[in-house]
Amino acid sequence: MDMIKTLLVVLYCKKHFSETRVRFSPLQLLWKQAQTFPLFPALGEMESHMFECVNQAAVHEELEDETRRLCDVRPFLPVLKLVTRNCGRAERLLDSKIGVLIGKGLHELDAINEQEVKDFRSKMFRFSEERMQRVQMMTCTEWLQSCFSPQLEPAAGSAITDGVNDRPSDLKVIIHFDLSQVSLVNKMMYTLVSLPQHNQNLPSTQVQVRAGLFHGTELLCKPAVSSESSGRSEHTWKESTLEFEISVSDLPRMTRLCFAIYAVMDKVKKQKSTKNHYPIAWVNTMVFDYKGQLKTGDIILHCWSSFPDELEEMLNPIGTIQTNPYTENATALHILFPEYSSHPIVFPPFDKVRQTSKFHIELKEIMERDPLSQLCENEKDLIWTLRYDCRENFPQSLPKLLLSVKWSKHEDMAQLQALLQIWPKLSPRDALELLDFNYPDQYVREYAVCCLRDMSDEELLQYLLQLVQVLRYEPYYDCALTHFLLERAQGNRKIGHFLFWHLRSEIHMPAVSVQFALILEAYCRCNIPHIEVLKKQVEALSKLKSVNELIKLGTIKNARSKTKEAMLTKEAMMTCLRQSGYSETLSDLHSPLNPNVMLVEKCRYMDSKMKPLWIVYNNKLLGGDTLGIIFKNGDDLRQDMLTLQILRLMDLLWKEASLDLRIVPYGCLATGDRAGLIEVVSSAETIANIQLTSSNVAAAAAFNKDALLNWLKERNSGDALDRAIEEFTLSCAGYCVATYVLGIGDRHSDNIMVRSTGQLFHIDFGHILGNFKSKFGIKRERVPFILTHDFIHVIQQGKTGYTEKFGRFVYCEEAYLILRKNGNLFITLFALMLTAGLPELTSVKDIQYLKDSLALGKSDEEALKQFRQKFDEALRESWTTKVNWMAHNVAKDNRS
Structure with a gap:
């Protein structure tokens, strides 16, 4: 019967897959063709069947939505499978939609044979049902406030912290730890290490295991080290036990056991013989399970092979406690937790x-x-x-x-x-x-x-990026932070929107894939009306990615002729966008950058390496104002997103102190693996383009001090020019302080922009925390921040010498002192992002730059003296900035 079903669908696919306008029928066409085949009556009722395929993400996708086009499904192969429905149609449809939306099929979660996952999902099922019942009882006004009012405060009440450890029924047997001080010594037996094939040809076959007990980053006792074991792919220690000098009674609840596996290589020198350690893999696990029970019995841990820098003794306590899901290519560590009692030991x-x-x-x-x-x-x-x-x-x-x-x-x-x-x-x-x-x-x-819980919704949105990242530090799925985020997301759709995208953008990362998928599933089940809005955004981004890849392919094929390349690529792009499947998906779309904005699209691509798409929209909800969004595919925008979040916070702190420095923290959102969206700031131009249009020679453009002032004069006259100069002065002061404190590098004339209203702002934050660019070992950027003489020329409105206008630039010092008062907050926010995998934020040493730039630990007088020195240095060495800009302009002119 399965062969008959498959044959029927293959024939159906061959006939209809190329017909992009054909919609999924309710199986009438297929059933009509099936009548001519033997055993047709054995198929049963048509309504009890549905289509299934393997999509581009290698996920089984159930095609319950009969309005979807075949061309939108994009299966991995042009084959659909006819399957029998096992449950209610509405439930299957919801599961299918959630699986597509979060980027991970729910059957994958169903297949996870872990009781913790099952318990968490069961709890979230009950919670979502209660939530949807409450929604159905809301009045229209209450529902609108819940979904669309950013000012709505969460309802009073405590978090859902009804954890399994608090229930008397789960506390079956408790061995009081104060009676076990002497009798229980923490031991862990291990039997086998299986190395993947690529690690079997190590310089030495002597392998050791190191283990440590940690609470946070604190080592609770001396690490335990195994003896050396010889072998090729499998290393076995018979009756080998790692013992720790700490009683079980003294183990904190959140103790984690961290392992490092390494080869020991003999290295013979002229005078002495030493042993070097070659790291192979690491893995972590909790000592107590999610119910608070001390772990016992056999366990196989599949290890991670990428070692962060500067690990002490190769143990990685800050790393994930999830085991590597790619088991075929992972080192496997087989260990045994001993049983101390015939009953479970519960914390x-x-x-x-x-x-x-x-x-x-x-x-x-x-x-x-x-x-x-x-x-x-x-x-x-x-x-x-x-x-x-x-x-x-x-x-x-x-x-x-x-x-x-x-x-x-x-x-x-x-x-x-x-x-x-x-x-x-x-x-x-x-x-x-x-x-x-x-x-x-x-x-x-x-x-x-x-x-x-005392946070307002707007304040929560300010810190949501960090709150999602610290979910990585939670060892168990069911925790207070998860409940808090879900509760607030359900009370305000804007919070739910950004919670969804912050989680969805990292669903491809193995260390958080299951955890983030579970939270996304819980959010979707509690907010079913929001699913369709998010689903269209996911589909739109998928189509934009396809357009971008088409453009990249076209530029590679026609690389010899730039004119031909541009013409053919643009034609191919427009042909793709005119398809009904694309035009319908990209129209009437809520912007992922701002869910309150409704978009209608026009599109072109930019001439840079990743060929980002520049999409121009007429916003229906704002009277047709033109908006611009850049879609990037191939760049990790998470560091830009963090930097812009901190700039937004600086702007908030300054305004709380009655200082408005006209910061432009434009929108930026990572939406997937090296993909995301950037808001286009209207009526703005780069310093490079302003300079180049004022000079016939690219090399001389950077030294034309009148170019910027003349550009502003052309767009402003009379009182408007005075306002523009004031805007320029304030924003220049703000960005001087912000870029210095954050150590933002690579500040060339193409990533500093000016609006026609005078606001100066910076873009592109690929280098932060003092990671300034260099070439041939020579620093290209010698100044702490950008304050060139043509900037001062604008501030002084073309006048020479020290003027009152420039004297007002002391805004810098006031702004700097305000940031110093909040130095601990900035350090905390960066520390919470340490495991996000950002290229220039990997250890506490990276955050040390903030401590130095804010002169923490010094008095305000000492800090101001340091800042004034940096200010004088920026002015004195501004000529080096102009030389750097000149080189950039010449290179840009040669590329064009």
């Missing part, structure tokens, strides 16, 4: 223990240090001893107190839990630091989420 709840402190010692100097400052052991002991003084006088110092806890002692953990019950609530900005990897304790993270 007990902390007893609430209070301890009064009578000490009154000045802690201000320690507590005011930035988050990157290290605490010595004496300082940690002092903070812990004076923990109640900290609570009374320095409540914002909670992160430093947490770093002072001896997590290897359960008495300290119990007292901390008691202290958390009475600790004052922190501001949401201060609470963000508690979501860093250094604070893995579940009670601490629940306390942090409780503080975040």
Whole structure:
């Protein structure tokens, strides 16, 4: 029967796949053809069948939507499969839509044989049903406010923290840890390491395993190291045990066991013989499972082969606890957790223990240090001893107190839990630091989420990028942060929109693929009306990617003739866009950059390496105003997105202090693997183009100090020119401070722009945190920020010498001091992004640049003195910027 079904569909596909206007029928055409085949009656009722295919993402896609075009389905092969429906049509249709929308078929989640995944999905199913029942009972006004009002505050109430560890039914047997201090020693037995084929030809076949117990980045005891084992592809240690010098009773709840596998290579030198370690793989796992039970029994961990830089002893505690899903090419570590008891050992709840402190010692100097400052052991002991003084006088110092806890002692953990019950609530900005990897304790993270509930919707949107990234630090799917984000997303569609895209853009990453897919599925099930809007956006981006790839292919084929290339490529692009499937999908589209904007498209492509698409829209909801969006395919926009988020925050902090420096934090959104959207700022031109249009010689254009001022005069006259100069002065001051503090590099004349209204702004943030470009080992950028003499020429309106206009440039100093006051917040936001995989933000050392640029740890007077020196340096060395711009203009002129 399966062969008959397949044959029928192949014939159907051959006939209709090329007909782009043919829509999916309700199987009438197929059933009509099937009547001529033997055993037709055995097929049964037509309504009990549906189509299925393997799509371009190698996912089984169920084609329940009968209005979709065949050309839009784009299966991997032109073959559809006829399958029998096993459940209700509505449920299958919803599952199919969610699978396509999140980029991961739900059958993949169904196939995951992990109880944690099953429990989380079951809980989210119940929660989504309750949510949709509440939606159905809403009035029209309540529904509109819930979906479209960014000012709506979340309903009062606590988070959904009904975790499995809180239920008495799950606490079957608890062995009190205080009775097991001596009898239980933490042991882990391992039996086998299986190396993938590409690691079997190592310089040495001696293999060792190193293991460490960590709480956050704190090593709880001395790492354990195995003996050396010889072999080719499989290495076995008989009766080998790794022992740790810590009692099970002293293990924190969030303890993770980290492994590093490496080869030991003998290297003979003239005088002595040394052994070098060649890293092979690493992997992490939790010691307690998601129910709080101490793990027991056999487990196979498939390892990761990419080692981050500067790992201590090759252990990677900050790395994911997910095992490598690509098992065929991964090193496999087979380990055995011993059983200490015939009953499960469950981590007990902390007893609430209070301890009064009578000490009154000045802690201000320690507590005011930035988050990157290290605490010595004496300082940690002092903070812990004076923990109640900290609570009374320095409540914002909670992160430093947490770093002072001896997590290897359960008495300290119990007292901390008691202290958390009475600790004052922190501001949401201060609470963000508690979501860093250094604070893995579940009670601490629940306390942090409780503080975040005071965030307005707009403030939550400001920090949503980091809140999604720190989901990577959550060892279990069901956690307070996940519930918090889902709750707020369900209360405000704008939050839901950006939560969806921040998760969806990284669904291709193996370390978070399952976790993010589960959260996306939960969001979709709770917000079914939002699915169609998001689905059209996903389809539109898929079509834009196809257009971009078509353009790239055309430019490669016609690389010898640029004129022919442009003509043929443009013709091919327009032919593609005129197809009904493309025009319908790209029209009446809600912008992923701003869900409140409705778009109607026009399209061209830009002449740069990745051939980005420049899409011009007439916004229906804003009276037909023209908008522009750039679609990039092949560039990772996440670093740009982070930088623009920080610029937006700087703008907010300055405005809170009544200082408006006219920052232009345009929209930027990563939507997938090296793909995303950038908002086009209207009525703006690059400094390079302004200079080049004012000079006949590219080499001389950069030195024409009148070009920029004349350009503004052409577009503004009278009072409008004065306003434009004021806009230029304010924005130039703002970006001088922002680019210096963030260490933004590669500042040539094509990534600094000016609007006709006078606002100057920067674009393209591929180099941050002091990663300035160099060539042949020579720094191309010698200045701390861009302040050239033609900029000053504009600020002074062409007048020479020191003028009152330039004197007002002291905005810089005021702006700099405001950022210094919020230095800890900037460090926290960058620290929360450490595992995002950004090329120039991989370790704490990268964030050190912020500490230095903000002169944290110094007085305001010392910091201003440092900044003034940088300001003078920028003016003194501005000629080097002009030389750099000249080289850029000449290179650009030669390319054209």
